[in-house]
Amino acid sequence: MPRTSLLLPLLLTSLLGCRPSQARLTVSPSSSQFFEGDFVTLICEEDDSSAGWTLRRNTSRDTRAECGDHNQEWGEPTGSCCNISYIDPMDSGVYWSESREGPISNMVNLTVTGGSVILQSPVLPVMEGDDVTLLCKTKNSSNLPAAFYKDGVFIRKAATGHMTIQHVSRSDEGLYKCDISGHGESPSSWITVTEKPTTPAPPAPTSRPGLPAVLAFGSVCVLFLLVLLVLLMRDCVCRKLEADQEAGEDAITDDTTYSDIKIAQEPQQPVREARETPSKPEVIYSSVKKFTRPTTDDQAIRPECI
Ligand SMILES: *[C@@H]1O[C@H](CO)[C@@H](O)[C@H](O)[C@H]1NC(C)=O
Ligand SMILES: *[C@@H]1O[C@H](CO)[C@@H](O)[C@H](O)[C@H]1NC(C)=O
Ligand SMILES: *[C@@H]1O[C@H](CO)[C@@H](O)[C@H](O)[C@H]1NC(C)=O
Ligand SMILES: *[C@@H]1O[C@H](CO)[C@@H](O)[C@H](O)[C@H]1NC(C)=O
Numbered sequence: 001m002p003r004t005s006l007l008l009p010l011l012l013t014s015l016l017g018c019r020p021s022q023a024r025l026t027v028s029p030s031s032s033q034f035f036e037g038d039f040v041t042l043i044c045e046e047d048d049s050s051a052g053w054t055l056r057r058n059t060s061r062d063t064r065a066e067c068g069d070h071n072q073e074w075g076e077p078t079g080s081c082c083n084i085s086y087i088d089p090m091d092s093g094v095y096w097s098e099s100r101e102g103p104i105s106n107m108v109n110l111t112v113t114g115g116s117v118i119l120q121s122p123v124l125p126v127m128e129g130d131d132v133t134l135l136c137k138t139k140n141s142s143n144l145p146a147a148f149y150k151d152g153v154f155i156r157k158a159a160t161g162h163m164t165i166q167h168v169s170r171s172d173e174g175l176y177k178c179d180i181s182g183h184g185e186s187p188s189s190w191i192t193v194t195e196k197p198t199t200p201a202p203p204a205p206t207s208r209p210g211l212p213a214v215l216a217f218g219s220v221c222v223l224f225l226l227v228l229l230v231l232l233m234r235d236c237v238c239r240k241l242e243a244d245q246e247a248g249e250d251a252i253t254d255d256t257t258y259s260d261i262k263i264a265q266e267p268q269q270p271v272r273e274a275r276e277t278p279s280k281p282e283v284i285y286s287s288v289k290k291f292t293r294p295t296t297d298d299q300a301i302r303p304e305c306i
Helices: 002-020 211-249 253-274 280-296
Strands: 023-029 034-037 040-046 054-059 076-078 081-084 093-099 106-111 117-120 131-136 145-150 152-156 162-166 172-180 189-191
Touching: 023 093, 023 106, 034 117, 040 093, 076 253, 117 172, 131 145, 131 172, 152 162
Parallel strands: 034 106
Antiparallel strands: 023 040, 040 081, 054 093, 076 081, 093 106, 117 131, 131 162, 145 152, 145 172, 172 189
């Protein structure tokens, strides 16, 4: 019986250790367009800080360039962030973070303009049914009258530069821009609308590893668990043989074995009292659920650069 209580932490660590790490890349201020000279922070919210990620980008100037790499000369890394203290039109491009195993985050498109108008649109894909607010602004003012366009077609004028699309659907997906008369036109940005998941507990929608990666990790997990199982079974058989031998030799050692069992079971007593059920497999399953939950919950945006 004490063997089972040993199996539980082993099972948990193997499950947690085998899961591929994921991350979400966001931007502060939250916008996909910036004025030349803005201070921009890219934030990598990873679920496993030991994974060793790097932030990379493709621009017209460089490909797969790493934040803080002195050969690339872009970005200052601080913990989980990368700062661009004076963003330039040449910094326009796609940004992502990756580990040694490959990409681990969503991609973010940034557009930097030397002009005087930007469209502030969501950086990450928006969920079907959500409300989305677009803001058309100049460097100095964010409440001037503005005109909004989708895929090159005029859609609406907004007196104060704000346009809200209520309950977005897949048909709202497209390339948006805006115009403030007397100041000019913003660059265009793509807005992606993702399907609302039907299951109550969806995985993180923005940071999904590729199927091959999941399969690879899955098979490693299965292999590891099999080896673990074989080792434990062998151990069990050895213990049983040992115990049988000892029982045959001496009655006193038999007694000490019983007291050992009592001590090892102690940590599980609260669970047993609460449930009134001594079924061991049930205890293991409920614990596994508890441990996996925080890893899928990456809703909260962490603005600090830990
Ligand atoms: C970045 O550029 C490299 C080289 O051109 C290319 O292989 C890669 O797919 C690009 N990555 C993204 C995310 O665009
Ligand atoms: C990067 O920006 C964050 C705030 O956005 C700040 O806390 C951090 O000190 C900055 N790091 C550097 C190296 O400038
Ligand atoms: C980034 O921009 C390119 C070209 O405009 C577009 O095809 C791609 O879907 C965009 N990616 C994201 C994540 O918005
Ligand atoms: C912004 O305001 C400053 C002074 O407050 C002014 O000199 C500048 O021309 C303005 N820029 C625009 C684009 O309106």
